[in-house]
Amino acid sequence: MPYRLTVLGTGYLGATHAACMAEMGFEVLGLDVDPGKIERLRRGELPIHEPGLEELLQRNLESGRLRFTTSYEEAAAFGDVHFICVGTPQMQGEYAADVSFLDAVVESLAPHLDRECLVVGKSTVPVGTAERLAEKLVRLSPAGMQVELAWNPEFLREGFAVQDTLRPDRIVMGVASERAEKVLRDVYAPLGEVPIVVTDFPTAELVKSAANAFLATKISFINAMAEMCEASGGDVRQLSQALSYDDRIGGRYLNAGLGFGGGCLPKDIRAFIARAEELGADRSLAFLREVDSINIRRRVRVVDLARELLGGSFDDRTVAVLGAAFKPNSDDIRDSPALDVAVTIAEQGGKVKVYDPAALGNARAAHPHLGYAESAFDAARDADVVLLLTEWQEFLALDPEELGATVAARNLIDGRNVLDAETWRCAGWNYRALGRP
Ligand code: UDX
Numbered sequence: 001m002p003y004r005l006t007v008l009g010t011g012y013l014g015a016t017h018a019a020c021m022a023e024m025g026f027e028v029l030g031l032d033v034d035p036g037k038i039e040r041l042r043r044g045e046l047p048i049h050e051p052g053l054e055e056l057l058q059r060n061l062e063s064g065r066l067r068f069t070t071s072y073e074e075a076a077a078f079g080d081v082h083f084i085c086v087g088t089p090q091m092q093g094e095y096a097a098d099v100s101f102l103d104a105v106v107e108s109l110a111p112h113l114d115r116e117c118l119v120v121g122k123s124t125v126p127v128g129t130a131e132r133l134a135e136k137l138v139r140l141s142p143a144g145m146q147v148e149l150a151w152n153p154e155f156l157r158e159g160f161a162v163q164d165t166l167r168p169d170r171i172v173m174g175v176a177s178e179r180a181e182k183v184l185r186d187v188y189a190p191l192g193e194v195p196i197v198v199t200d201f202p203t204a205e206l207v208k209s210a211a212n213a214f215l216a217t218k219i220s221f222i223n224a225m226a227e228m229c230e231a232s233g234g235d236v237r238q239l240s241q242a243l244s245y246d247d248r249i250g251g252r253y254l255n256a257g258l259g260f261g262g263g264c265l266p267k268d269i270r271a272f273i274a275r276a277e278e279l280g281a282d283r284s285l286a287f288l289r290e291v292d293s294i295n296i297r298r299r300v301r302v303v304d305l306a307r308e309l310l311g312g313s314f315d316d317r318t319v320a321v322l323g324a325a326f327k328p329n330s331d332d333i334r335d336s337p338a339l340d341v342a343v344t345i346a347e348q349g350g351k352v353k354v355y356d357p358a359a360l361g362n363a364r365a366a367h368p369h370l371g372y373a374e375s376a377f378d379a380a381r382d383a384d385v386v387l388l389l390t391e392w393q394e395f396l397a398l399d400p401e402e403l404g405a406t407v408a409a410r411n412l413i414d415g416r417n418v419l420d421a422e423t424w425r426c427a428g429w430n431y432r433a434l435g436r437p
Helices: 012-023 035-042 053-063 072-078 100-112 129-140 161-166 178-191 201-232 236-244 265-278 282-309 337-347 360-366 376-380 400-404 421-426
Strands: 004-008 027-031 066-069 081-084 117-121 147-151 171-174 196-199 318-322 351-355 385-388 411-414 430-433
Touching: 004 012, 004 072, 012 027, 012 053, 012 066, 012 081, 012 161, 027 035, 027 072, 035 066, 053 066, 053 161, 072 100, 081 100, 100 117, 100 129, 117 129, 117 178, 129 147, 129 201, 147 171, 147 178, 147 201, 171 178, 171 201, 178 196, 196 201, 201 236, 201 265, 201 282, 265 282, 282 337, 282 385, 282 411, 282 430, 318 337, 318 376, 337 351, 351 360, 351 376, 376 400, 400 421, 411 421, 421 430
Parallel strands: 004 027, 004 081, 027 066, 081 117, 117 147, 171 196, 318 351, 318 385, 385 411, 411 430
Antiparallel strands: none
């Protein structure tokens, strides 16, 4: 009998995981405590913008393999394997992660677990959480030791969530028994040849934190080099290209610009720092504070550069902001560098007009006081400076002449180092980028 799966929490990770597991052939029951979210998912509507996922959701709803509920009792009765996919956001006013949603899932599910099953945590957590939850799970479950926990971190990127789930680089299985390992190997068997690393709980938890810390460090490293280029007249794009040919370094996550944002990298490195301090290992991760600072400094630099282009003040000046999502192909504005810049410029007196192909609704809801536009041209109309802050394909395709005809002044800051400087300069634009002359 194939396992029946539940996915507890249907946010970014959970909605993707549920649809992909159903696509792999499993019967899947998704659960969320938000009845509105469940209603939408039942209708085949995705609460987020993620290429390819809505089709997958609808196809598997139609096949009957994928269903949704708000009932823990139903989930417990249905599932042989329960995946926990709830969020672990940064705590208000602190670096540490808030793991209360995970505790809530275990406390709601466990009292209904009256037979053998495996509960699998996928959320990003401070190391030590799995061991604590494993004990709680057994203590609260009527089936006691027949219920077991495993930790199986998720590495998916927004915008590539389906691809990353169905064709992962690797699968990490933090397990406490051979039985748990076997169940997880069976569940992921339909994916075919994927490197699997079997570990204990702390290692599995640390792999995820370490992966995000490494990616953030790589981005901040190249942005620190951008600062060096700015100080010395070098060109960070050429520098990065030259580095990328060294296999030991590699070219990915080496794009200098406005830096990283989103719901993961910023809060995960902060949670990692906080956990290191709790464990008395603060020195080990002290460098991550600098990684965070470099990242934030890039936002300040864009604001300063824009003000400089406008002669020292934003007063009565119009600023077009292209991009609100933290990265292209996403409507996610969590810790978005682009919106952060827009908000700061508005606070400093600028008349900001923001346009984004997917994230306008979210941006409007979070920052109703900012000005918004319905297209890049609409945003650029009468602008004194144009800021390209999220590298959507449609911005890369903008025509310098056409855009130039709508603005008040041809000032452009390429916050993502994605436009061809020569083309824009030839069209009379005062083109500026981060880390380049
Ligand atoms: C990240 C990790 O990649 C993923 O493995 C983990 O599971 C969750 O966190 P995601 O938040 O979707 O995924 O974003 P990612 O594509 O990694 O980009 C993060 C940020 O870094 C974006 O703001 C992006 O614009 C920025 N970035 C990325 C750079 O500034 N330069 C780069 O070279 C690469």
